[in-house]
Amino acid sequence: MAGIHIERLRKSFGRETVVDIDALEIRDGEFFSLLGPSGCGKTTTLRLVAGLVGADAGRILIGGRDATSVPTAKRNLGMVFQKYALFSHLTVAENVAYGLRERRVADSEIAKKVTGALALVALPDCADRYPHQLSGGQQQRVAMARAVVYQPDVLLLDEPLSNLDVKLRVAMRAELKRLQQTLGITTLFVTHDQQEALALSDRIGVMRNGRMEQVGTPQEIYDAPASVFVADFVGGTNVLGGVVRGVAGASVEVEIDGCAPLSAGHAGSFAAGAAVNVAMKPERVRLAASGPGRTGEVESVAYLGSGFSYLVRVGSQRVEARIPDAVMVDGRPLKAGDRVAVVFDGATARILDP
Amino acid sequence: MTTRRRALAAYLFPPLAVAAAFFVIPLAELARQSFSGGLASYARFFGDSYYLSALVITLGNAVLVTMVTIVVSYPLAFTYWQAGPRRRSLLVILLLSPFYANVVVKVFGWMVLLPAGLREGYWAILLIDVHRAMPFMVLMLAAALARIEPEVMESARMCGASPSRVIRTVVLPLSMPGVVGGGILVFSLTLASFIVPLLVGGAVGGRFLAVLMYHQITIAQDWGFGAAIGVVLLATASLAIAVGNRVVRGARLGRVMGDGFGG
Amino acid sequence: MGKALLTGYNALAYIFLLAPIAIVLVFSFSDGAGFAFPPSGFSLRWFRYLAGRDEFITAAVVSLQVAALASIGAVALGTPASLALARERFRGKGVVEAVLMGPLVLPGIILGIALLQYFTAIGLTRSFERLVLGHLVVCMPYAIRSISAGLYGIDPSLEEASRTLGASHWRTLRRVVLPQLRPGIAAAFLFSFITSFDNVVISIYLIGADTVTLPIRILNYIEWQFDPSIAAISTIVLVVTIGLVSAAEALTGVIRKTTM
The missing domain is CATH 3.40.50.300 (P-loop containing nucleotide triphosphate hydrolases)
Structure with missing residues (x-):
């Protein structure tokens, strides 16, 4: 050996x-x-x-x-x-x-x-x-x-x-x-x-x-x-372009076009105004079908067996969200064309150099 | 790595030694022999209308045989290409039997078949040369046709082209590599044709370079002149192959090589 | 309409291609002395006649001996040459290939006369040796072609596997490459044998008074005598050739692969 x-x-x-x-x-x-x-x-x-x-x-x-x-x-x-x-x-x-x-x-x-x-x-x-x-x-x-x-x-x-x-x-x-x-x-x-x-x-x-x-x-x-x-290669990850708004210690505030700002951990050093990429697992993306900030539009819904995959267009980008149970709106399942708010989980998001 | 180098040397030395001893050196010696009297042998060849006309006859026959063979072989190649696998295995046997039959046997067969008046002379040479060249040509053309993707023809037909138009505008142009390749092969094969003019050529048979050379060596025992005729023949054949390859490369059709100078 | 025309043309063309061979086969079994068609009856008299003619028997023996020796030599030299050409990359490969494969493209009559002159110059006088060496040179490219085709058909990862398992280059050659290459080597032997057995244009310069190959014997005979005994001997040559081709074809399927 x-x-x-x-x-x-x-x-x-x-x-x-x-x-x-x-x-x-x-x-x-x-x-x-x-x-x-x-x-x-x-x-x-x-x-x-x-x-x-x-x-x-x-x-x-x-x-x-x-x-x-x-x-x-x-x-x-x-x-x-x-x-x-x-x-x-x-x-x-x-x-x-x-x-x-x-x-x-x-x-x-x-x-x-x-x-x-x-x-x-x-x-x-x-x-x-x-x-x-x-x-x-x-x-x-x-x-x-x-x-x-x-x-x-x-x-x-x-x-x-x-x-x-x-x-x-x-x-x-x-x-x-x-x-x-x-x-x-x-x-x-x-x-x-x-x-x-x-x-x-x-x-x-x-x-x-x-x-x-x-x-x-x-x-x-x-x-x-x-x-x-x-x-990208390992797959199953959303990679979204964003801009650094501010740096506070170990966390960076990033704005992604069409979404609420998010704070995420990082390893490198970023300056305000820099373009970055945010990596985010689809399982960690949540969709809100009601309430304010519904800037996203559902493009397609796919049933994967273990849950649902929603493809949502926000601004000029596309985000995948995987959710175990169908998201309901007005008592019916979410479908293409519905407007939703996209919520990221800053704790599991990763900021990467573009 | 060093084992591989040593192996390479061990692999190549014996065959290269044999090829050098019995191929390269004899050819170099032949070329040297042709210059044994300076340029005298070549001066004699190119200064005498008898020999010049022999060159013209040999070349002219090769051109004629090549053209006739292309025309008469194309329909066979086309049918072969269109046939299903079972038909093809029958056709390939029919093609390969004359392909592999000994040249002497083929000439003998024709001597039996042809009526006495046609048994000797130029027409007999032309007929038998074409007969010998046809299987080569059909197989070369069939190989070129096989490379045409069926989708190309189908799409031409979808565009509304009639079958004959598809053949003229798609199949023929795409099979040109086979036509050129087969043409060069047949040309160089026929240029060196020896047994056919020797056996059925009669008087005109003696005017073919290969026969002329044979007679210079065996009857006249004029080694220098025989060698010079050989060099002229070889130079002509090489030139044809080189030009052919050039044409083929120019048209980006892939390489062809002369092959099978059976006699 | 066009299709019928094409079919008709094909039928005529194949008759043209096969007629001279068929006529030879037919007359070899005739019982007459001439070539009047149709032959008057069936007999084996011309084969019996051949069996009693020493010049054909000796010519056949010479042809077979020369073909066997030239083919053994061509395979023995062609196998290592193919291993180098099909498996290795090295400088000057183009030249090596041109030298080894050259006899394939060179008109045989020119090599024949060159060899005649060369053998005379170096004092090699015995026709049998001349024939074997001359045929060896023309057979070698055919052997290399068959064996290389065989090598290209063997997955190189077999050799790599053998090396990772601990076998040296030579052990790999003996335990993996050569056993895998057996059909290619057999085909190379057969194609070499056919090439030698069929050869006319080199032999015609290298034969001696008592060392004549079968095709040359037929050639000379045609000039003197014109009877069905030639058809009979031609039939034997045809059967031998076609038999060898079929065997080689069964082993490799080379022709099928390249034209179908």
């Missing part, structure tokens, strides 16, 4: 810098996700850790040992590929045994370990089949067994769930988490699916244009996005 330590890691393809990470520490036994849109450099970062691409500059330490120039084969990693990359000319058992054979493990030992690994991924009866005879989910499990059977220092996962259908994906998510916790193995997971990252990770690194935009626990990333980009 080992942590991963990355410093000043750079990689360019041609003129384009695809990875530029100053520092990143992945702790021993941690489940760490690299999250970001396609082209953000998350897969290249994973491949740099794997040694499948060479770094232009910087260092990668695995378990405290400098691995930057160690060939992939000698890094003692386990990796699960997006399309599993199972060897179609070998049986399931031979696939799982592949890494053990490279490590010159005795045949009797191999048989034992392969059986154990297949049991671990709940595939005990498939040893003699070929990969093409298995379903997508089963192939996924074989790939997992193959990657962990020789107890690698680090497990690398390159969007391993993206080829499964939605239902199976959610089931495999739980399976993956269970497996990782059973083995206690340091895991680096690449995904563009924020749900997946939030559900699985101990910590998440959100990447943008090759850089780490924010590193934090799922709650931190979700509740306190450090930038408009993170708020």
